[in-house]
Amino acid sequence: MAKHTITTYSPERFRQNYITPAKELDGLLKPDFTKFFLVKVEALLRLMKLPVPPVRTTNHTLIYLTQGEATMTIGSETFKIFRDECLFVPAGQVYSFSRRDKNKGYLCNFSNDFLIGRFGTAELLNDFEFLSVWGNPCVRLDKQPSTFVLHLLKRILLEYSHNGLNNTNILHAYFISLLCEVNSAYKPLSPSPRTQAVHLTNRFKALLFANVRSRHCVSDYAALLNITPNHLNKVVKNISGKSPTKWIDEAIVLEAKVLLYQSSFNIGEVAEAVGISDQSYFSRLFKKYESVTPLQFRQMIEKSQR
Numbered sequence: 001m002a003k004h005t006i007t008t009y010s011p012e013r014f015r016q017n018y019i020t021p022a023k024e025l026d027g028l029l030k031p032d033f034t035k036f037f038l039v040k041v042e043a044l045l046r047l048m049k050l051p052v053p054p055v056r057t058t059n060h061t062l063i064y065l066t067q068g069e070a071t072m073t074i075g076s077e078t079f080k081i082f083r084d085e086c087l088f089v090p091a092g093q094v095y096s097f098s099r100r101d102k103n104k105g106y107l108c109n110f111s112n113d114f115l116i117g118r119f120g121t122a123e124l125l126n127d128f129e130f131l132s133v134w135g136n137p138c139v140r141l142d143k144q145p146s147t148f149v150l151h152l153l154k155r156i157l158l159e160y161s162h163n164g165l166n167n168t169n170i171l172h173a174y175f176i177s178l179l180c181e182v183n184s185a186y187k188p189l190s191p192s193p194r195t196q197a198v199h200l201t202n203r204f205k206a207l208l209f210a211n212v213r214s215r216h217c218v219s220d221y222a223a224l225l226n227i228t229p230n231h232l233n234k235v236v237k238n239i240s241g242k243s244p245t246k247w248i249d250e251a252i253v254l255e256a257k258v259l260l261y262q263s264s265f266n267i268g269e270v271a272e273a274v275g276i277s278d279q280s281y282f283s284r285l286f287k288k289y290e291s292v293t294p295l296q297f298r299q300m301i302e303k304s305q306r
Contacts, residue, residue: 006259006262008056008092030165033109036171037160038160040104040157041065042104042105044107050097052096054094054254054257055258056093058091062107062110063087063108064105064150068104069103070103072089073096074089074137075254088135092133093133094254094258110175115175117168128179129186130183153178190240200225203225212252249285259273261301270282282294
């Protein structure tokens, strides 16, 4: 069986698959929108082909609401944000959404290359934990930082609407300021101080994100981290509230869900693609977390697409 790779959509391919072609869209997305774009949420949402099934994209996405609410599944969890709150989807993370909520705000999509710009370095990416798969995607802003963030978003949209990426240095300067303002309000998922344990837990999550199809044992990740499985269990459970085993199981099921949407593989082939040779075990694992079997999940997908 040929190995199926989950599609990671470029902005152009995502546009082709999930946004209705319209003259209005050409005014929203300027040339080079694959590097950066900023639009009003309500303007783009009107053109979305919903539901958007679990997908990955090559760019980061930021949503900031000024009115209403928005719901999105990111990774294995569902998040809801309200006015003066931000939601981030890091590049490469699985996400999906199905509701056309009545909301207003701003949606920004940007690449690592744009974020680094002419004067930055790759280390800049490490300064913003919300752009990491282990970070907290939801940022709630108090009155003062939300005022600053909204001002910056309006200024960036004005520049982008009139000049696209012609004045990249101006856009970049304002955008980095925006991320710094958001970062000042950011709270990590773990309330613990930035200790070695937190660092170790984040390293485990990053390794899991990269190796979910080939490494399913806690001992595998403990070996990669040069620690004992018992120590990894203790640290991850203490910091995240979930055992490494549960993190691994949820990551496997998430990969399987995307494959069930994107591929025509039968259930055995999906199981094999996520690294499980025993189809019965795979079905039991899937049902444990989704409350339905993989076959029932596939049937639900087909029904929703009729």
